């Protein structure tokens with residue numbers, strides 16, 4: 149039986165970070181402020197463990213936000229120390245941290261190893277020097293190369309976080325960023341479209357008309373290309389788009405930009421739409437089309453408000469499109485039946501023929 153994965157999130161807000169990236173107001177994004185202490189970590193773990201089943205589970209403690217390894221060593225130690233009894237009891241299996249690429253060195257690595265941290269995610273954002281400079285990131289692309297290499301040498305699972313649509317960025321630069329990262333062979337990735345958040349420098353740029361965020365459609369298009377590139381190279385993309393907090397959902401934090409609470413679904417649906425177009429590209433006269441799909445993929449295939457189906461129907465002038473759910477079909481693949489023709493394709497096959 150597959151084990152269920154649970155995450156205990158601990159938000160380490162702006163604490164320790166000497167930088168001021170133009171898109172960041174860490175306290176606002178995480179929805180929590182203030183300093184986190186060992187005691188808070190312990191309390192949060194106890195609270196979560198009460199709701200997590202004891203059998204067949206993988207429990208991960210994730211220190212999100214901030215720049216974990218930029219915190220003074222004794223404070224990192226205090227936070228990690230608080231998790232150790234739970235690791236020893238087997239109640240928690242993994243610790244994950246996220247940090248800046250220029251805050252990784254052998255001293256930090258030795259500490260993370262000693263406290264059984266397994267996953268380190270790096271806020272890369274871009275590998276383009278100009279985008280990094282305009283965003284006031286304060287690190288270089290070389291810092292990313294060095295930190296990924298060092299973390300891999302010590303056997304960590306390495307994650308990279310990429311942000312698209314920052315000032316000075318372009319689709320070409322985002323693609324180049326991902327191609328450079330693929331060369332470093334990280335294990336996992338996250339893709340975030342840049343958003344204008346309250347109380348950030350980017351908010352000022354936006355109100356002065358000096359920054360124009362991407363539209364949602366443009367963000368979906370670029371995220372789709374990056375997702376395909378990562379997955380084609382066997383790098384799992386574990387998230388696309390910002391995790392919606394209560395404040396974000398209530399519209400209190402995002403001033404402008406391509407926020408959508410189901411960003412990944414929009415992106416995957418868009419891949420299905422392209423795949424349908426590709427599979428039917430040489431067909432001109434289809435009266436009736438049947439599409440078979442695994443029930444777990446049905447929403448991705450249909451798209452929001454069934455717009456994938458409506459789009460293919462209109463574009464190819466098809467009279468009837470029937471979608472049939474088939475548990476026998478592998479996930480992320482579809483079968484098309486029309487005019488006595490049967491064709492199938494998976495997203496994996498499709499992405500392998502795409503040139504990006």
Ligand code: SF4
Nearest residue numbers: 165167168169172214
């Ligand atoms: S390094 Fe991270 S926490 Fe610090 S300002 Fe930049 S994005 Fe925010």
